[in-house]
Amino acid sequence: MNALRFAVVDSWVVAKRDLVHWVREPVRVFANLAYPIISVLIFGLVFGSAMTVFGGGDYIAFLLPGMFGQTIAFGVAATMMTVSIDADRGVTDRFRASPMSQTGVVAGRSLADLVNSSLELLVLALCGLVIGWSFHNGLPNALLAFALFLWLRFALVWIGIYLGLLVRPEAASASWMFLFPLTMFANTFVSPELMPGWLRVVAEWNPLSSTVAAARELFGNPGVGGDSWAAQNSLLLAVLWPAVFVAVFWPLSVLKYRNLSR
C-alpha cells in the first residue's frame, strides 16, 4: 500500500516539475505550438486549394485530424529530449540513488507529457474550428477520437523513454529527421490512394494512419475508407497498435533503466 502511495506522490512530484517549467518558460510551449499552427495555415490555406482528397471532400476538414496525428507523433521527440537530458545531467542518477519509487519517475513523465499533448490538441482544434474544420458526429465521438490520440501519445511516451535512455541529447534533437518522414508517409496530409504502390502500403499500415483514419471517422471528416484491411479496420488498429508499443517498449524501458548500471 505504501509503495503505491509513494509511486503516486513521486510521479506527481516529477510531473509537477515539468508543468512548472512550462508555466514559467512559456516560450517553449509557444514554440511547440507554433509549428502545428503554422503548418495548418500553410497546408490548409496555401496548398489547400491544390490538394485533392481521395473520395472527395474539403481539404481542411481532411487535414486537421492529420495535423493532430503529426503533433502527437512529434511528442515522442519531446519525451526523448527530456529523458536524455535528465540522464545526461545526472538527474536520473540522483533519482536512482534515492529511495524514490522507480515507477514514479516514468509515471510522472507520462502524466506531464499527456497534459502537454492535451493542451496542444486543444489549441490546434480551436485553430481548426476558426479556419473551417468541425466534427459532425456529436461531442462523445469527438472526445473518443481525442482519447485515441492520447492513447497513442501514451504509447509513444514509452518509446520516447527507451530511445531517450539510449542516445545522448544531441542525437535526440536529431530525431526529427526520422520522425518527419514517418509522419508524412501516412494518411496525414495526402490520401494513401494517391501515392505510388509501395509507399501506399507503407502509409496504409503506418500506425499513425490507423489513429488518424479512426479519428476522421469519429469526427465525420472526409478521407475515410480505402480497400486495404488496415484502412477498413482503422478503429481496431488505433486501439491495438499503441497496445503493442506499450507491450514492447514498457519492458524494454524498464530493462534499459535497470541496465544503466551495466
Added chain:
Amino acid sequence: MGVEVVGHAVLAEGLRKRFGDKWALDGFDLAVPAGTVCGLLGPNGAGKTTAVRILATLLRLDGGRGEVAGHDVVREAPAVRRRVALNGQQSTVDDVLTGRENLVMWGRLYHLSRRQARARADELLEQFGLTDAADKRAKQYSGGMRRRLDLASSFITRPSVLFLDEPTTGLDPRNRGEVWREVRRVVTGGTTVLLTTQYLDEADQLADQVVVLDSGRVAAQGTPERLKSTLGGDRIEVVVRDAGDLPVVRDVLGPDAEVDPDAFRVSAAVADRVAALTRVTSALASKGVEAEDIVLRRPTLDEVFLAITGHKAQVRA
C-alpha cells in the same frame, strides 16, 4: 532500530568492474572509518567515478564486495540508498525552480510529507547560507551557490555517507573555498565523506586519508602529509633565458632535478622552501646564470603520479 555504524562506513574488498575488455577497477580495496573524509585521487580514467558509482549502488560490480553504512551494496541496495547521498560531477539543480522549490522537490522524493519537506528546506537554506536567495530561480545563482544548493539537496535525509564526485571541478577559487567550508561542516555533523578529486590541494584541504588510484587499483594511500613527504613536498622551478645554462642549473638543483629543454626549465623537489630558494638564488648568482624566473610551487597531480606509480598519468581517450 538505530544501530550505530561503528568502524568502517565504507568498505570495498577486491572490487572489480569491466567495461568491454578493459578493467576499470581491478581489485580495489578501501576502508573509510565512520565520520572521516577520504579523498580518492587520480587522473581521468583511473577508476574514481566507477568506484563511487558502484558504492552508491548505481553500477553493478563484476567481482569483490562493497559495504556502505553497514549494508551490502548489491544485496541490500535499497537500505544503502536510504543512508547515502550522491553528488555527481554535474549539478542536478533545476534552473527553472527556485532554491526552495528544488529542496522541497527532493524532500518529497525522499518521501517526507509536504510539511516536513518545507520545514527541512528552510533548515537547509539557513545552514547553507541560501536563505536570502531562497525564492530566486536557481538560474540566477552563482556557480558556488548552485553547488551549495546541490549539496544541500543531498542533505535532505542527513545521510550517513556522502559521495562527492569532483565537487569543485570548474569552480573558481572563491567558490571552491565555499564548497570546502560546507563539506567540513557536514563532517562535523557526523557524516562520512568519500570524495573524488583531480586536485591534490583539494585532498590536502579536506581529506583525513588519501587514496591514489592508478588503472583501477590503489597505488598508494595515507594521510595527505605522508603522501606529500613521499614526494618531497614542494618543488622549485628555475626558468633560464639561455638553453646553455640548463646543465649548470641542474647541478645547482641536485641529482634528482628534471630538465625540460623545450621550456628552458629545471625543477626539483625541495624540503625547506625558503632555505632552498635562498640557496638556489645565491648559487645561480655566483655561477653567473641569469634566471628568467624562479618559483616555488606544490607538486602537481602528474608529479604525484610519476613519483608514486613510476609512470605518467594516462588519460583515457
